[in-house]
Amino acid sequence: MTTKETTVLIIGFILVGFLYLMKHPLHEMDLLDAPTNQPVGIGVLASNRLEQFNPETETVELDTILDVPAWEMTEDNTELKTQSNDELIASIEQAISDERYFQPEQDNALFYLIRLKAIETDESKYASYQQQIKQRLLALTQVAIAKSDAQQLTNLIAKLKTIDSEQQNIKTLEQQLATVKTINKLYTKGMQQISNNVIVSADSNDAWHTAKQSQELDANNPKTIQLLVKVNEVLIENALLAAQESDYNLAATQIQQAKLLTPKSEKVIATIKQIAQLKQQRYLWLEQQISKAISNVNIPRAETMLQQLANLGLQQSQLQEYQSEINRMQIYGKYHVLEEFSQELSDGSQTPKMVVMPTGRYVMGSNKLGKYQKPQHLVNIDYGFAVSQNEISVAQFKQFIQATNYRTDADKNRKSKVYEVRTGHLKNKRNINWKNNYLGKKAKDNEPVIHISWNDAQAYVKWLTAITGKPYRLLSEAEFEYILRATSTSLYPWGEGTPKNIIENLPGQLDRFEKNSRVKWAKGFENYGDGYFGIAPVGSFILNQFRLNDTAGNVMEWVADCWHDSYVRAPIDGTPWLNSGCQDHVIRGGSWSSAKSDFISSHRFKAKATFTDARLGFRIALDLK
Structure with missing residues (x-):
């Protein structure tokens, strides 16, 4: 998913929430009558703090009134x-x-x-x-x-x-x-409790219960009314303060207690509406903030906003959507799985197009083939990384050379291997380097760069890292087999035998060196012809399941790992297997001239770090954490 699509998705979240609120505005039943044992939805104030509140009151014993004596008058006036x-x-x-x-x-x-x-x-x-x-x-x-x-x-x-x-x-x-x-005594007691800020207490010895007792004796008594009003004033004030502090559970508790005392109070009803409006405003603000945090890849901020939305009572489905976005950011940053992206450089050019890889697990290696592919083991890719959609091209490598004046190993050795059509073999030829194609002629800019050593590939990613500030690198061997298989478990990435459709630049028996030439791949895949005898331009064929080109064919590719004769003690987390000072490194995938067995998903080669060849190139990876 592109950044533009992400923005549209986030705006969609906000609009859904806004439309919901417009259709279902908050009202007093939302605030006070939501069941506390069920997930609360938008506009509902949870009242779970009322669970320990007992609205029942003890029966009050009336003051004992002795018989009121009759009035006695005085008679001082003798007249x-x-x-x-x-x-x-x-x-x-x-x-x-x-x-x-x-x-x-x-x-x-x-x-x-x-x-x-x-x-x-x-x-x-x-x-x-x-x-x-x-x-x-x-x-x-x-x-x-x-x-x-x-x-x-x-x-x-x-x-x-x-x-x-x-x-x-x-x-x-x-x-x-x-x-x-x-009632007069209850009034005195209740006012003292209010003065002591004992409005509601666990033992029910509080102003609320005192007012309730007075109300049960005589709801119309002025002292009862005064006490009820005073208790409710405190509860309403506390409810509004709690709402302003975004503690809507406490606000609900306070206003519910006020409503239990005076269900028809206009002030209580108005306060309920006011709290509902505050909550609605808070909800919309939080949705804007979490969307902004997601856009800015601010994970701590997004997690804080999500917790506040949960406290506010956001619907579970929407919480899960936001949580999924946060989980994605923790792995991929601002990117989405299979999203394609590149970065503009200072000269206006673009970095190689990268594709975000999904996380997953797969079984690496094979117990049925060569010893170098054993033992099979489960590899877990649980981190975010991207891979160049294509092999690095001649044009892209040229940028690096022009920017750094780097000399490749082929330049230093003044030779590399090229294909000789007459003999059908590869042979060393002088003055061959990255500028040449598989025949030793001038390479086209859109072809994969070849005659590249492991050292050269590492130099390229170090340069790209330096000019972008991003952690570019070579793929690990485990990562390469993961992207090569792209969820497949078959012998080859595409199945068990010859491909049924044209999918890669593979040596096929139908391919010819030239249109009417007799030169062909006698031992290539039967009934297969992709139109290229040698190297094809990058991206000439269909994408695999991970939206990558040429992972199996066209050119073999360097990976970061040192060579080991087996997978005993190999990493199982996708990281490269490196040893200080190792001489041999791993090559993966097949090429335009490889034997059919070289295309098996678990097949692997080794070569010295300085080795160059007409069949060998590389692609790059980028860490997204």
């Missing part, structure tokens, strides 16, 4: 004692008219009524006044209850008893007085 019944009735009427029911002392309707009842035996003469005063007292008791004023309620009950100690309202009012006094 009042001489008033007649009519005068007392007139005083009662005047006091009621002036709404002096209970004040001032010794000059109020209740005072005169008690005096009248003491001297008048005919109840009918004061019954209406008594009823008016009683109704006034009962009305005031409701005011006292509404204010949670226990002292005032006690005084009013006492006055009622003075008028009529047998009336049924007395017991009810005394019960209400007990409730008021209990």
Whole structure:
């Protein structure tokens, strides 16, 4: 996948998340009603911190109320004692008219009524006044209850008893007085708990449960309402603070506790919506950040963002997509498997096109063929590397020579082996180097460079590393067999015998040196002709499963390893098998003139580090970690 495709994919992730949120906006049911034992999706606040919270409360014992004594008046005014019944009735009427029911002392309707009842035996003469005063007292008791004023309620009950100690309202009012006094104590206790910041505790001895107890006694009591409001204010404030700190689980816990106290509270409902908006904004921001981190190959940042998205409740499928991207970056950096790329150099030219190899395991070698291919062993390629799609060409090697004035081993030796058509054999010829083709003539720029030693190949990758700052190198032998097989397990990379289709530059019996020439490969693959008797331009044939050209044919290729006569104690992790000062190195793959057995996937050659030949070139690898 190209960088452009990666960008499109990341933008796609963001759009999917955005469209989901637009279609499924966060609301209070998302915040509070998601099951805690299931994976939460986008827009859901997990409430697992409520698991240890017990909303049940203990039954509160009401304050014990002893029998409220009747009101007793004082009689210091001797003039009042001489008033007649009519005068007392007139005083009662005047006091009621002036709404002096209970004040001032010794000059109020209740005072005169008690005096009248003491001297008048005919109840009918004061019954209406008594009823008016009683109704006034009962009305005031409701005011006292509404204010949670226990002292005032006690005084009013006492006055009622003075008028009529047998009336049924007395017991009810005394019960209400007990409730008021209990709620007042709960209020004091709850406010102290709030002051001590004990809003919710594991033992339930906290302001939340105190407010709940008060609510269960009388939800309309003003002290109950005040305590509920105060507890919810703290919970709402804590919920918003938690949301602003991106702790949406804690925010959900706090706001859920507030909702349990006052389910219909407009402030609680508004806070739930506000937290949902904060979460939605946070989600979109995190998606942007993780996408940016992936684009910049910032793995620590991406992992941090992913964890926060998981805490936020991102759907598992989307989490897995992001985790896959992070896993990919850890192996391949900014690249994707089988992605093709090159790097522009300072002179405007490009580095060789590279292809990102997949990770995998395969069985290397063969127990049925030559001893050099034994024993078979499992190799694990679990790291990221790329391989040049083609063998290094003459033009690409020319850049290196022109930039460094490097002298190849063929230049130093003033000779290399070329193919002699007349004899059908390779022979040394003077003044042959990388500029020549397999016949010793001038090579074309698009042909694979040949007459290259192991030393020359190493010099090229060191130069490429120096000018790019990237770790270019030769492939290891294990890597070469891995890319040669490209998941195949057959004798040859393409199968068990002659290829059924034209796939590589192989020596085929149908190939001719020239159009009407009798020179052909008598021992080549039967009924096979790829159109080239000798070397073909790089990339002339189909790509293999790993999107590479010419891994089996065209030219043999140097790899980094020192030669060992067997695979006993060979590395199993894809790294090259090197020994200090080794003279012989490994050659892999077949060429335009190789015997059929040379194309077997496990076949291997050796040669001195200075060896050059008309059949031998190389390709390169790049570490992506």
